[in-house]
Each structure stands twice: as C-alpha cells, then as structure tokens.
Amino acid sequence: MFTSVQEDNASGNETPEVTERKLRQHLEDAFHIARELVDSIKFERVHRSPGASTAEKVSNIVAQFSYFKDREMVRKRWK
Template sequence: MAVLEKDTKTLWLALEDRVKRVDERVSKLEHSTEGADIAVAHVSSRIDDLERERNSLREDLTNSKETMASIKFERVHRSPGEQTRGKARSIIIKFAFLKDKESVRREWKQLTGTNYNVWEQFPPEVVAKRRQLLPKMKEARSNGKRSWISYDTLYVDGRPVRD
C-alpha cells in the first residue's frame, strides 16, 4: 500500500508539474494573442485611414483634372533663349480669363518644396519699381509689421505706402 501511495504521489506531482507548465504556455499564448489582436486592430485602423486618404486624393485628382480641362489659354510657349544644362526651360502662359489666372495663383503655395515654381511676369518698369520697394518691405517686416508688394505698390499693415 505504501508503494502504491508513493507512486500515486509521484504521479500526482508529475501531473501537477505538467498542468503548471501547460497553464504557463496557455498564459503566454493568451498574452501573445492579445498583442496580436491589438496589432491587428491598429493595422486595420491604419488601412482604413489610408483608404480614406486614397479616396480623397483620387477625388482631388479628378477635380484638378476637371479644373485643368476648363482653363483656357490664350498663348503658351517656352521662354526664349538657350537651354541651360540640367535646368528645365520656363514656360510662359497667357491666360484667356483673369479668373483662371487667379485660381492658378491661389494654388502656388502648394508647389513649395517641389521642383516647380510659378512667377508672375511684369513689365520692366514694374520690375524696377518692385526692386526698389523690396528693401522697404523687408524693413517693415523686421519691425513686426505685415507687408507685401502687389504689382508696383507696397502695402504695410493693409495700407499702401506712397514714396
């Protein structure tokens, strides 16, 4: 009887040890599963965000194409002169309608940081006047005032400055 009791205890201890190891493994698997569930939820959320962004970009592209198709140009040509190696030649555009020019002008800031730029072309007299006004504009800005040049007029805090 003592041998049977001893064998039963040994078997019982071995069984408890095995159950303990199985419980630890199950606990680790549950923890891994919870981590995987969290990761799946995060990835699913990110996929939803990316799909919304893609749809928004598609819509913007479609609207841009429609807008571009509606813009009328009076004349479009490359700038005169020789092409500089490694540098694209400028394109000069004359819009048929002022509203088209203004809609393009409002979008210029979106080109910041890209390889594209847009400039407004002025007559030589206006360019000379703007060069004279530029230091005054910078000085006003350094004094904490809002200033800008529109055509050939300097504005400081919304008021035109006369020479």
C-alpha cells in the same frame, strides 16, 4: 511663369501644343487641381522662355490665361 517642367528635347524645339499639354499635367500634379478644372482652363498662349536650354537648366514656361479668374485660381493654389 512656371518653372521646373521638364522638356522633351534638349534642342529647345518643343511645340506650343506639347508645352501646353505639359503645363496642364503640371497643374494637375503639382498644384493638385482637378482634371476637369484643368481641362476647362483656356490659354491665349503657352510657350517656353526664349534662349538656349542646357542640360542642367530647363526653360521656364510662360502662359497667358484667357480669363483672369482662371489665373487667380492657379495663383492662389500656388501660394
């Protein structure tokens, strides 16, 4: 689960493709992971957490990694 990644719209209708693109950019910017490595990460599913988003609160991103090694690499960068 990833927090503080801004949404395009306040209606909460962001497509999964847009959400995945934003997540990849977030991994590159906030986690300082090389672009080539970020591009090689495979996801099973990426979506925003359900529920109505408000102006002051951004919906979290939920991502399911295809490979355990990718998930662990990102998790270790976070700590």
